[in-house]
Amino acid sequence: MRGSGFAEAMPRRLYRMRPDRYLEATAASMAALGVANGAIGVATVALYVDGTVGEFALLAAASIVWYLADAALTARALMRAGAPVRAWLR
Numbered sequence: 001m002r003g004s005g006f007a008e009a010m011p012r013r014l015y016r017m018r019p020d021r022y023l024e025a026t027a028a029s030m031a032a033l034g035v036a037n038g039a040i041g042v043a044t045v046a047l048y049v050d051g052t053v054g055e056f057a058l059l060a061a062a063s064i065v066w067y068l069a070d071a072a073l074t075a076r077a078l079m080r081a082g083a084p085v086r087a088w089l090r
Contacts, residue, residue, distance in 0.1 A: 006033075020090045023082045027075030034067030 010032070014025035042060040051059075079086075 020086070022089055023078060023086055027071070027078055030074055031068055031071035034071045035064050038063035038067045 010029040011022060011025040015022045039060060042056055042063055045059065046056050
């Protein structure tokens, strides 16, 4: 069996330390991984598309804002739907 990846390791470590904060850790890791995904995407585009640093900075900012908005909406739904799980973990 392979070890867990970075996306699973962050919430898993927090679960071991504070099980009552597991869902919050999952939501935070979604935001962090979304920002990393956006940055990697912009770096990949920069390899193949001609553009100025300013254009890529604007693309990176828009991508990060998009991923953070997505993570915020998903975290809100996770907290609402996960209320029974949070009560069980406490």
